Amino acid sequence: MAVGGWILHILKSSDGGVIQTQWGSSALDDVLVPGDYDGDGKADIAVWRPGDGFWHIINSKDGSITSQRWGPGMLLTTMFRYRVTMMETAKRI
Numbered sequence: 001m002a003v004g005g006w007i008l009h010i011l012k013s014s015d016g017g018v019i020q021t022q023w024g025s026s027a028l029d030d031v032l033v034p035g036d037y038d039g040d041g042k043a044d045i046a047v048w049r050p051g052d053g054f055w056h057i058i059n060s061k062d063g064s065i066t067s068q069r070w071g072p073g074m075l076l077t078t079m080f081r082y083r084v085t086m087m088e089t090a091k092r093i
């Protein structure tokens with residue numbers, strides 16, 4: 001992904017530690033949309049790219065990356081259902 005995007009500070013439930021990671025692209029107007037997409041009960045880091053409709057997700061269960069295009073209705077549904085503290089600590093650069 002391009003430089004810029006979101007810097008996320010994530011509080012780990014396992015040991016209380018904080019990790020920092022970068023994801024997404026400012027130049028492509030990515031929207032941060034965290035949620036549990038892989039179904040392991042933990043929020044996954046994800047962005048939605050409005051230009052092409054793709055979602056780019058870092059799966060929390062194994063760190064793998066999923067890039068998938070879903071229908072437009074998925075965006076609002078997910079944003080309302082999976083708003084998590086990650087959003088509060090994220091900042092766009």
Ligand SMILES: [Ca+2]
Nearest residue numbers: 036040042060
């Ligand atoms: Ca997950």
